[in-house]
Amino acid sequence: VGMKGNPENLNRGLDCDVIVAEVRATSHKPDEIYGIIERLSPGTRKIELFGRPHNVQPNWITLGNQVDGVRLVDPDLIAAFKKRYPDGNCMAPPPPDPGLA
Secondary structure (H helix, E strand, O other), X not given: OOOOOOOOOOOOOOOOOOOOOOOOOOOOOOOHHHHHHHHHOOOOOEEEEOOOHHXXXXXXXXEOOXXXXXXXXXXXXXXXXXXXXXXXXXXXXXXXXXXXX
């Protein structure tokens, strides 16, 4: 986890610093990591670098050469994207992986 600047709303009393999870496919982070990061820095913008389609999370920006086009989850981001790029292709996020349920 990296941060830019000196965020004032950083939760320094994080409830977890160890994740115990089953091994998953290559590049699949444990689902718990996203909740931990949200609790670490609530209400802030987050970006995932080198993401893949299965890494797309609500309220996150996921960038990666395996993410096809623009996939937005947050309704406000979708509206802003369509306003700025009326002819842009804004795809829905991929469906949840049934193997992860």
